[in-house]
Amino acid sequence: MSETIPETSEGGAADAVAARAEDLTKVYGQGETEVVALDRVTVAFGRGRFTAIMGPSGSGKSTLMHCMAGLDSISAGSSRIEEVELTGLDDRRLTRLRRDRIGFVFQAFNLLPTLTASENITLPLDIAGRRPDPGWVERIVTTLGLARRLGHRPGELSGGQQQRVALARALAGRPAIIFADEPTGNLDSRAGAEVLGFLRDSVRDLGQTVVMVTHDPVAASYADRVVFLADGRVAGELHEPTADRVLDRVKALDSPGTVS
Numbered sequence: 654m655s656e657t658i659p660e661t662s663e664g665g666a667a668d669a670v671a672a673r674a675e676d677l678t679k680v681y682g683q684g685e686t687e688v689v690a691l692d693r694v695t696v697a698f699g700r701g702r703f704t705a706i707m708g709p710s711g712s713g714k715s716t717l718m719h720c721m722a723g724l725d726s727i728s729a730g731s732s733r734i735e736e737v738e739l740t741g742l743d744d745r746r747l748t749r750l751r752r753d754r755i756g757f758v759f760q761a762f763n764l765l766p767t768l769t770a771s772e773n774i775t776l777p778l779d780i781a782g783r784r785p786d787p788g789w790v791e792r793i794v795t796t797l798g799l800a801r802r803l804g805h806r807p808g809e810l811s812g813g814q815q816q817r818v819a820l821a822r823a824l825a826g827r828p829a830i831i832f833a834d835e836p837t838g839n840l841d842s843r844a845g846a847e848v849l850g851f852l853r854d855s856v857r858d859l860g861q862t863v864v865m866v867t868h869d870p871v872a873a874s875y876a877d878r879v880v881f882l883a884d885g886r887v888a889g890e891l892h893e894p895t896a897d898r899v900l901d902r903v904k905a906l907d908s909p910g911t912v913s
């Protein structure tokens with residue numbers, strides 16, 4: 654079960670897709686205050702792949718992540734995690750889906766200060782009444798270089814270490830997909846690079862699927878693929894991105910008149 658899942662290409666078998674949105678539309682407000690945050694977005698995230706989502710401020714990145722993770726409702730279209738369609742799920746089922754199939758890593762680490770790193774990592778499983786798989790947790794902890802920090806409380810860890818604990822917590826339940834929102838936003842560049850390296854390792858070595866919202870072209874270059882949003886629509890993508898190529902695209906999106 655814990656074998657590395659090979660990279661998949663888009664358009665592959667249906668079961669190679671961890672999450673998919675089809676014509677996903679999200680409208681906030683109504684009448685004069687109406688904002689179309691997402692306008693018929695169709696995108697798929699392959700299993701065992703690391704995808705970055707980029708785009709100008711207000712382009713819909715967080716909204717897409719929230720809608721696909723079941724944290725926000727959808728106005729039209731569809732969104733699914735593996736084979737489960739989110740639209741139509743009642744609150745109880747949605748909560749269970751988020752708990753069992755989705756991992757979250759946010760800019761704020763959201764660790765409980767009174768618990769040790771080890772207790773923080775297994776907390777969601779404990780709450781869900783699931784027994785952590787000791788072999789899997791040990792593998793995660795080793796991959797993330799946390800073995801000697803397990804007895805420490807968050808206040809005794811560096812920012813990078815705390816974010817690695819948050820990543821280990823997201824990985825512990827073997828979710829279908831991890832959504833990360835600016836996971837290095839609060840870290841200095843060295844700690845940020847370390848966390849990005851571990852995110853990439855969790856994809857490469859543990860077969861995890863990761864979708865990360867970021868503003869940083871260097872962070873995006875750790876991904877296998879970058880999906881660009883502009884004005885609530887998909888505005889292209891890059892495979893095997895380098896920071897320079899990402900930056901060129903970002904500049905073009907920031908000044909649309911110059912898009913080639």
Ligand SMILES: Nc1ncnc2c1ncn2[C@@H]1O[C@H](COP(=O)(O)OP(=O)(O)OP(=O)(O)O)[C@@H](O)[C@H]1O
Pocket residue numbers: 681682688689690708709710711712713714715716717
């Ligand atoms: N709860 C809300 N109510 C009304 N409008 C909203 C709400 N949330 C987001 N929006 C609007 O939807 C659009 C997309 O917002 P979103 O936060 O997804 O953009 P973003 O690309 O993540 O931006 P940033 O990079 O600045 O975080 C924006 O115009 C925003 O003002």
